[in-house]
Amino acid sequence: EAQVTQNPRYLITVTGKKLTVTCSQNMNHEYMSWYRQDPGLGLRQIYYSMNVEVTDKGDVPEGYKVSRKEKRNFPLILESPSPNQTSLYFCASSTHRDRGREQYFGPGTRLTVT
C-alpha cells in the first residue's frame, strides 16, 4: 500500500528538549515536505526537499531543521522546542514531475510543548 508514515503520532515534551519526528514514504517520490497546521492559519510549509541532499526553506523554517540522506526519509528536527511550536505537523510527498502539487500526506503528528 502506497503511504506516508509519521512517528510518533502524538508527542508531549518540555521546552528545550531536542526531538525528531520521522517521515517515511514508500512511493519512490523525489519531493517531500513538512507542514504545520494551526487553527485559523491553515497549512504552512516549514521545509521541503526536491531530492536527496537538496532542501530549502518554506514559509516558517525558524526553529526547525531537516535532512534528506535517503530518498524515502525526511525527518523533522526541533533542536530546542518552544511552546509556540505546539502544533499539528504533516509530512507529504509527491513525484518530481508534480513538483509538489499533488501531494500524498501522512496522518499527522500532534506535538505539545510545555
Next chain:
Amino acid sequence: EDQVTQSPEALRLQEGESSSLNCSYTVSGLRGLFWYRQDPGKGPEFLFTLYSAGEEKEKERLKATLTKKESFLHITAPKPEDSATYLCAVQGRSNDYKLSFGAGTTVTVRA
C-alpha cells in the same frame, strides 16, 4: 507573497442541499490551484488540480471551477460522507516547489 482566502469558514448543510465554497487567491503567475479534502484526525487528500481560468473538474458530487481571481467548489446534493474540511492551495511561478494553503472550509452535512 501568494495568498489564499477561503470562505465561509464553516458550512452546515442538510443532506441534498447543494452549495458552494469559495477560494480567493492572489499569486504572481498561477501555475496551478489545488483542492484537498481533510477528514478529522487525518492528513489532507488530493481532489483536483486546475491550471487556467475557465477550467472545470468533477468528481462524484464535487465540481471545481476556476476564474482569474477565485475558485469555487460546488457540492451537489451532498451526503453526510461529504462532511470534511476542504482546503484550497495555489502554486505560483515564483517557486515551483511551494504550495500556499488557505485555512479551509469545514462542511457538515446532516442526514
